[in-house]
Amino acid sequence: MKALVTGISGFVGSHMAEFLLLKGVEVVGTIRNRSRMDHISHLQQDIRLVECELRDPFSVEALIGAEKPDLIFHLAAQSFVPTSWNSPIDTIHNNVAGQVNLFEAIRRFGLHSKIQIACSSEEYGQVNPGETPIKETNPLRPLSPYAISKVAQDYLGYQYHKSYGLHVIRTITFNHTGPRRGENFVTSNFAKQIVDIEKGKKPPVIYVGNLEAKRDFTDVRDVVRGYWLALEKGVPGEAYNIASGTCYTIAEMLAILLSHSNVDIEVKTDASRLRPSDVEILLGDYRKFHEATGWNPEIPFERTMEDLLQYWRSQP
Numbered sequence: 001m002k003a004l005v006t007g008i009s010g011f012v013g014s015h016m017a018e019f020l021l022l023k024g025v026e027v028v029g030t031i032r033n034r035s036r037m038d039h040i041s042h043l044q045q046d047i048r049l050v051e052c053e054l055r056d057p058f059s060v061e062a063l064i065g066a067e068k069p070d071l072i073f074h075l076a077a078q079s080f081v082p083t084s085w086n087s088p089i090d091t092i093h094n095n096v097a098g099q100v101n102l103f104e105a106i107r108r109f110g111l112h113s114k115i116q117i118a119c120s121s122e123e124y125g126q127v128n129p130g131e132t133p134i135k136e137t138n139p140l141r142p143l144s145p146y147a148i149s150k151v152a153q154d155y156l157g158y159q160y161h162k163s164y165g166l167h168v169i170r171t172i173t174f175n176h177t178g179p180r181r182g183e184n185f186v187t188s189n190f191a192k193q194i195v196d197i198e199k200g201k202k203p204p205v206i207y208v209g210n211l212e213a214k215r216d217f218t219d220v221r222d223v224v225r226g227y228w229l230a231l232e233k234g235v236p237g238e239a240y241n242i243a244s245g246t247c248y249t250i251a252e253m254l255a256i257l258l259s260h261s262n263v264d265i266e267v268k269t270d271a272s273r274l275r276p277s278d279v280e281i282l283l284g285d286y287r288k289f290h291e292a293t294g295w296n297p298e299i300p301f302e303r304t305m306e307d308l309l310q311y312w313r314s315q316p
Contacts (some may be wrong), residue, residue, distance in 0.1 A: 003025040004113075005121055006054060006102070007076030008047070010178050012118070013040035016073050016224045021046055023228070026150065028067050039180050054098030057105070064105035071231055074102060074113040077149075080184050081122065084146035085276060095149035096156070103168075114167045114231040117241070119154040121174040121216070121282045122147040123284045132247075135287035136172065136239050149156035162236035169234040171227060174243035174284040177249065178304050181310035186307060187217070190254050194261050195312040205266045207274030207275060211251035214281040218244045219299035225260035229293040243284025246298045256305045 007013045008029025017040060020027050030038070030052040040047070052063045054076055077095045078084065084091040097258050098115065106113055124134050126141040142148050157168040161171060181188035187211075196202045226242045234240060248256075289295055 001071065002028065002067065002069045003071040003073065004067055005029045005073045005075060005231045006098070008041050008049070009035040009042065010075065011039065011182055011218055012176070012224065013073075013075045014043070014180060015144050015178070015220050016046055016227065017043055019221075019228060022125060026296060028069065030063065038093040054101060055094060057101045057282065060098075060101040061105045064102070064109055064111070068109065068111060069113055072102070072106075072113050073227055073231075074099060074115060074117045077118065077153075077199045078146070079120075080182070081144050081146045082184070084149070086142055088145035090305060091126050091145050092117060092149045092152070092263055095146075099156055103156065105162075105248050106166060107160070107164050107219075112158070112167065114169070115154055115157075116169050116171055116227050116230050118227075119172045120150040120156075120278065121172055121241070121243070121284060123151045123154060123172065124282065125279055127279070127281055130234070130243045132281060132283040133243075133245060134241070136288055137242055145314055156190045156238075158237060162277045167236045169230045169236065170232050170239040172241050172284075173223055173226075174216040174218060174241065174282055176220050176223045176309060179307050181220070181308060186250060187253060187257075190257050190314075191305070192312045194257055194265065195309060195315075196262070196265050197265055198261060198313070206254075206305060207268055207270040207273065208254065209270065210251070211249065211254065212285065213250050213279065214247045215250065215253070216243045216245070216247055216282050216284045216302065217253070217301055218242065218297050219301075219304040221266070222297045222299050225292070226227050226289065229295050230289075233293040234289075235292065238292075240289035240292065241284045241286045242289055242295075243286045245286055245302070246301070247281065253305070255307045256302060257309060259308055260306050
């Protein structure tokens with residue numbers, strides 16, 4: 001069995017590759033000429049990397065025609081919400097065009113590939129009182145250009161399944177974190193700041209944004225197991241929440257990180273870290289996914305935070 005992982009050099013892509021190799025699957029991954037390779041340097045003997053610009057239909061067609069994968073985990077995206085405020089059209093074009101090119105190539109070659117697309121809980125956006133935990137039937141009220149791009153990816157998955165019979169599973173993943181998470185993302189950013197203070201690289205002050213936002217965090221290693229199960233047992237065309245079903249405020253998450261450090265650290269608000277609009281609460285109901293696949297989150301949040309700190313401590 002051959003699996004294609006788009007964005008294999010990224011945070012989730014590298015964990016996905018590790019999981020697939022343990023399953024004995026042949027792994028092919030897409031990279032770009034500016035892709036960082038440190039997340040997958042330990043895997044390069046076991047995977048095949050193909051340079052592919054997903055926004056270029058000819059590049060994607062050449063990739064799909066040559067590889068004809070059985071499974072596709074479409075993880076490549078511009079995935080940082082604040083960047084989407086600065087570059088809205090780039091985010092939308094990157095995330096939507098890449099997926100359309102992928103679908104069109106699969107359709108033209110008449111492949112029966114099973115395709116998982118990584119959608120996001122940011123699609124739900126403005127969640128009203130009484131709507132949590134959030135089910136797949138909840139209205140979508142996106143609050144950022146990134147969220148808009150994910151709504152488009154989500155509905156394109158549905159449309160291509162209905163119109164052309166593509167075997168697409170739409171996974172709506174809530175916040176996920178763990179070792180290798182990019183330092184722009186809140187859990188990793190705080191962990192790196194703490195480690196930099198421990199190493200004497202910066203003064204004992206950690207800078208934060210909105211600490212009141214409530215988020216549902218799942219360990220990335222549980223998430224990639226979920227993506228595998230989605231293609232193994234999910235119903236084509238369906239959307240499934242992948243979440244922990246537990247909520248933490250950003251302040252509570254920070255407190256857990258600080259509890260695993262012996263350094264005395266002051267917390268200060270940085271106005272530049274506040275967004276034009278922020279989603280107040282994201283708490284997911286994953287029962288539909290559990291009923292379809294048997295998936296449950298297994299890694300406790302405290303261990304995830306400890307592993308994230310250890311990851312940054314291991315960096316030079």
